[in-house]
Amino acid sequence: MNERITHYRNGKIFTAAEGGWAESLVVKDQQLIFSGESEFAEILAPDAEVVDLQGAVVLPGFVDAHTHLIMMGFSLQKLDLLDATSIADIQTSIRTFSESNPDAPRPLGRSWLFSALGGQHPTREMIDAVVPDRPVYLDANDLHSVWVNSAALRELGIDADTPDPIGGRIDRDPSTGEATGMLYETAVMLYVWPKLAELATDQDRDTALALAFRRYLEDGVTGAVDMALGPDELDCLERALDAGNGTLPLRVAAHWLMTRGDNDADNVRQVHDVIELHNRVQGPWLAVAGIKIIIDGVIDSCTAAMKEPYSDGTNAEPIWDLESLIPVVTAADAAGLQIAMHAIGDEASEIGLTALEYAIATNGDIPRRHRMEHLESITRDNVERLARLGVVASMQPVHADPAIQENWRAMLGDYRVNRAYPWPEFTEAGAVLALGSDAPTAPHPPLPNMFIATTRMSAIDPSLPPNLPQYALPLAEALAHATRDAAYSCRWENVTGQLVRGKAADFVVLKQDPFTEGVDSLLTTEIAMTVVAGSVRYANCVQNPQ
Structure with a gap:
């Protein structure tokens, strides 16, 4: 069987790795075998099929670090x-x-x-x-x-x-x-x-998943972390995997959504069920990574667990209190499952981190990579504690869009609104920050998401003033958090997330250059091509070999 080698040359390639930039990529079947200057690529692969990028910006494929695939597909029809x-x-x-x-x-x-x-x-x-x-x-x-x-x-x-x-x-x-x-x-x-x-049929779910995959590829996403896996969702993903002869349109890591039961034994029993799934579903295209625990609700409806009351004097109890959380977290940690904990309120992150500390003390020094999701309001002390524990901060710039912040701010109504979504604090403390969308709670396209990340302005109404602009991220950092670090968040760091030799040929070609045209262009930039594992999965312009 002949090997397929393609040389993508004459590009402005952001690698999200040390050195930062390259001119050429050489792809052998599904993998990158070279990333660097064009003259060396031509020496390495003189007979390769050539695609001239004509100076276009190339990025690692976006990994949506927090999404809900089938819910997103259904939501797009609502x-x-x-x-x-x-x-x-x-x-x-x-x-x-x-x-x-x-x-x-x-x-x-x-x-x-x-x-x-x-x-x-x-x-x-x-x-x-x-x-x-x-x-x-x-x-x-x-x-x-x-x-x-x-x-x-x-x-x-x-x-x-x-x-x-x-x-x-x-x-x-x-x-x-x-x-x-x-x-x-x-x-x-x-x-x-x-x-x-x-009321939904398997066909309904299959249609929804296919729609989500299509939209993601059109918007430059090559991998996704699904945060609401259940029996119907897993069956749907496995049907898609079978239909694709063992592949999916993009890579998927999934977390089983835990339901709090009446007693610890029932809750821990759920963990053991997920351990079996984790061991069974562990492939390069679909993996059950671990569990998802929703510790609290959201600030907009005053259901997030806060250390101090809301502006109306009320507060919310956590969905999972510390006593119920510890047995589940300890069991999952011991089994090597990745634990993702939804924690929006500052009290919820306190509870989650305390449970993780207990699990680490109990289970000792074993490989682990846990995550906390959203972290919209968190104390400075717990930012530092999260970093010390090696927990990934999984956050979504789209939730900080000023166009949807009016009620959020009103529900807190005090000094806490001045430390909303403090992304740089996590990296300054030494934590890994992974960016995603939380679709369908927010728009899924990553480029407008990057606009919010780099400006703290609204992608919905750019005329609005920025939301705490001191927390904005430089463009290169934001892109790395949405590619390299998002891949790290689901243990894909040896597979994808950077455009370097040995990793999968997952990348996206843009029609405009936000580095020279400015971050405002992120709101209008189109995707020219999305490549997953060396195959062009989406193109809205023809790139003829030359």
């Missing part, structure tokens, strides 16, 4: 309410969508903001006024709460007697006890998600 600025806007959009989709048994929407409600509380009656006869489910922008109408409550079987699950809440009318139509945290996970999963 009504987008991000631009709605009032209840009337939301109602008009729902009515129009419902009328345009008369055969849809249940209109589904996403990305509405609490700030669009003008201080009012969302209720089922607001949706009933425009769609009374079909169940309507509207995901909040953060995906930690869902707004439903009366028909959806009936479909879910939720009434005044339905108990709140551990770590969640069914919002109720204080005078009647009836559900208002807002479901928070584990009430979403235990009522809404299973119902919609039950």
Whole structure:
């Protein structure tokens, strides 16, 4: 069998490695065998097929360090309410969508903001006024709460007697006890998600996954870390793997989403189930990396666990308290699973780090690479503690977009808003910072995400003032955090994330050069080509061999 060797030359290649830049890449089958100056590439591979990059910028393929693939694919098919600025806007959009989709048994929407409600509380009656006869489910922008109408409550079987699950809440009318139509945290996970999963077919899931893969390749993403793996999601990914003869359109590492049970034994039993999956599903294209634990909620709906109360005087209990977390974290750590902990509030990160310290003291010096997700509000002491423990800080610049910060700031309302999303503090403390999107809670394309990272300005409305610009990142650093460090976050550092000899030929070619044209061009730059394992998986222009 003849070896396939391709020389990509005449490029401005950001390697995300020491030295920083190259002119040529030589690809042999799936792997890079050279990265450097063109004259040496020609000596190494004189007979290679040549692709002239014509001075284009080349980056390592983006690795989305935190996403939800199948949820993203479904979300792309839902009504987008991000631009709605009032209840009337939301109602008009729902009515129009419902009328345009008369055969849809249940209109589904996403990305509405609490700030669009003008201080009012969302209720089922607001949706009933425009769609009374079909169940309507509207995901909040953060995906930690869902707004439903009366028909959806009936479909879910939720009434005044339905108990709140551990770590969640069914919002109720204080005078009647009836559900208002807002479901928070584990009430979403235990009522809404299973119902919609039950109603979806395998074909629906396969279509959603294929759509997510296609959009990612179009936007320069060559690897993804899925943070909500369950039985349906794993089956779907394995079907895609079989259909691709053992490959996927891009690399996937996945974390099994843990559900807090009534006792420690049930929780630890889940860990042992994941250990079996981790040992079985451990390939170059799909791997079950470990577990995902959602310690708390989100600041926008006041469900994140904070050290001090919110501006209205309330606070939230963690979904996983320290006592319930320690046995799970200790068991997973001992088994070599990677633990990813959602911790948005400063109290949640305190709990998670304390549990990790206990596990490390118990299990001793073994290989480990754990992660904390989001870290939107965290104390300086815990930034330092996270770095000492070798925990990866997995964060999402898109969540710091000024266009969605109004309610976030109002819910805290004090000095804490001045240390929001402090990305440079983590690297200054010595931690690895991995950047992702958390799609579909936020837009998935990485280049606008990099614009926010480098400016702290809005990709939605660039006219807004920046959100704490002292925390902005230099462009080269931001790109490295979204490629090299994102690969490190899921133990792919020997596989991908840098354009150097011996690593996979995963890279993306841009149509514009943000290094010379300025970071504003990240909002308009198009992807010319996405290459995964040496194969062109997406191209919107023809690059003819010369």
